Amino acid sequence: MKSRKNIQILGFLFLSILASSCGHKEEKYHSVNDRIKVEGKNYHGTSISSEAFLGDGEFVEITEGEHTFLIPERKGKIKLYACIECHSKPLKELQGKVIKKAHWNIELNHANSNTMNCATCHNSKDMNSLKSITGNKIDFNKSYQLCNQCHTKQFEDWKGGAHGKRIGGWAPPRASMTCVNCHNPHKPHIESRWPSRFNTQTEKERK
Ligand code: HEC
Ligand code: HEC
Ligand code: HEC
Ligand code: HEC
Known part of the structure; x- marks a missing residue:
């Protein structure tokens, strides 16, 4: 009985630490954009190229x-x-x-x-x-x-x-x-068409 209560208290403590640490982050940055501005200061693009x-x-x-x-x-x-x-x-x-x-x-x-x-x-x-x-x-x-x-x-x-x-x-x-x-400039409308794979069996069954 007693040990279960201890676990409950521990759980409560854990949750409240979690909650307070989240709250802390929210205070530090007003918005996601602010966060990117500050933490991305040293980011100068990527060296990866396509x-x-x-x-x-x-x-x-x-x-x-x-x-x-x-x-x-x-x-x-x-x-x-x-x-x-x-x-x-x-x-x-x-x-x-x-x-x-x-x-x-x-x-x-x-x-x-x-x-x-x-x-x-x-x-x-x-x-x-x-x-x-x-x-x-x-x-x-x-x-x-x-x-x-x-x-x-x-x-x-x-x-x-x-x-x-x-x-x-x-x-x-x-x-x-x-x-x-x-779009062909002389005939720009894109014709509607079937998806490249569709269930031909269902199509037969419908007929
Ligand atoms: C809405 C604008 C527009 C109109 C109207 C238009 N064209 Fe074009 N035409 C273009 C564009 C843009 C290209 C280049 C397309 C490309 O980059 O492939 C082109 C390309 C061409 C070409 C070369 C490519 C090919 O398809 O052989 C010919 C010839 C041509 N047009 C003739 C005509 C004639 C004749 C008419 C009238 C019946 C006409 N165009 C009306 C925009 C237009
Ligand atoms: C092989 C020769 C040739 C080439 C190359 C050529 N044309 Fe023509 N084009 C003609 C002839 C001939 C006519 C007149 C056709 C008629 O009215 O019988 C014409 C007519 C046109 C007309 C007027 C159509 C009308 O009904 O008023 C347009 C617009 C035109 N061409 C656009 C282009 C464009 C744009 C290119 C290049 C992307 C091009 N042509 C390349 C031979 C050519
Ligand atoms: C002088 C005006 C004009 C120019 C330039 C023009 N369009 Fe259009 N376009 C129209 C009109 C008007 C329609 C028909 C109205 C509608 O159905 O919404 C249309 C329709 C279209 C459609 C829809 C067709 C459909 O029914 O789904 C496409 C896609 C399109 N144009 C692409 C182009 C492209 C690509 C170019 C350049 C090469 C171009 N247009 C240049 C006036 C123009
Ligand atoms: C990668 C292919 C692609 C390119 C590039 C593209 N389009 Fe489209 N466009 C489409 C498709 C797909 C549709 C939808 C057709 C439908 O819904 O039936 C469409 C639809 C349209 C329509 C019809 C109205 C609508 O929104 O449904 C117009 C107008 C149009 N495009 C104009 C343009 C112009 C102008 C450009 C360039 C600035 C362009 N497109 C570039 C694929 C393209």
């Missing part, structure tokens, strides 16, 4: 607001680039010529035709660059700036890393896919 995981592709560095990161290079990936190999003359002169329908496969399925046509994004006088709504040049490697004009929300999310996908590892340098890596 460079080795970036693969062979080329990247370009961009700075948007307070974010600086790498995105995949595009011009080397576009088969028809450089455009001026054909677009050295006005469109009228090209139309109906031998190379007619050089890119007949491109069909616009994006915004409706009141809002958008080829000339919304391409400049027939300077086909090697994209064009903003106000007529400014946008480099093909920075086509996200084109999308940003109308999809600011997704752009802001992407910049911060909430929309899109990171390439390589968590360690610096940060490299992220750019809009056109996932």
Whole structure:
């Protein structure tokens, strides 16, 4: 009887020490951010790098607001680039010529035709660059700036890393896919599809 009581007292003591030590920590730092500020004083980043995981592709560095990161290079990936190999003359002169329908496969399925046509994004006088709504040049490697004009929300999310996908590892340098890596600018809607693995048996049973 007596020893059980002793154990109870010991337990109580132990718990109260535990409680008081937790309370002590809370007093020392007002918030988690304060704690990081003080205890992280001597932390100057990590020496670990994800460079080795970036693969062979080329990247370009961009700075948007307070974010600086790498995105995949595009011009080397576009088969028809450089455009001026054909677009050295006005469109009228090209139309109906031998190379007619050089890119007949491109069909616009994006915004409706009141809002958008080829000339919304391409400049027939300077086909090697994209064009903003106000007529400014946008480099093909920075086509996200084109999308940003109308999809600011997704752009802001992407910049911060909430929309899109990171390439390589968590360690610096940060490299992220750019809009056109996932969305075809001419047909940006992502088709819904089955998960890569689903139960085909259940599917049969449902029928
Ligand atoms: C092999 C030659 C060739 C190359 C390379 C080429 N084009 Fe063209 N492009 C044409 C021809 C020919 C036309 C006119 C087609 C027609 O209207 O029949 C045309 C028309 C266009 C038009 C106008 C379409 C319309 O209906 O108003 C755009 C925009 C365009 N090209 C963009 C590009 C861009 C951007 C590139 C580079 C990424 C490019 N082209 C590369 C041959 C080419
Ligand atoms: C919303 C903006 C936008 C519109 C509208 C648009 N394009 Fe493009 N186009 C782009 C971007 C961005 C790229 C580069 C994509 C990349 O990096 O792969 C591109 C690439 C191309 C290319 C070269 C790559 C390929 O797919 O062969 C051609 C040719 C082209 N566009 C023609 C056209 C024509 C013709 C039209 C009208 C029918 C058109 N574009 C409408 C944004 C647009
Ligand atoms: C001139 C304005 C404009 C530009 C520039 C533009 N878009 Fe769009 N986009 C629209 C409009 C309008 C819609 C259709 C409205 C909607 O369904 O929300 C749309 C729809 C979309 C959708 C949703 C399609 C769906 O139904 O799921 C995606 C994804 C998209 N755009 C991506 C892009 C990308 C990537 C770029 C840059 C290459 C771009 N857009 C450039 C105006 C624009
Ligand atoms: C890693 C691939 C990836 C990248 C990079 C990416 N997106 Fe998307 N995006 C998606 C997916 C997946 C969806 C969701 C489609 C759905 O819900 O049906 C989406 C949806 C959208 C939509 C439709 C509205 C919505 O939120 O559902 C817009 C507009 C859009 N993206 C624009 C952009 C723009 C602009 C960029 C670049 C700044 C971008 N995306 C970069 C994969 C990507």
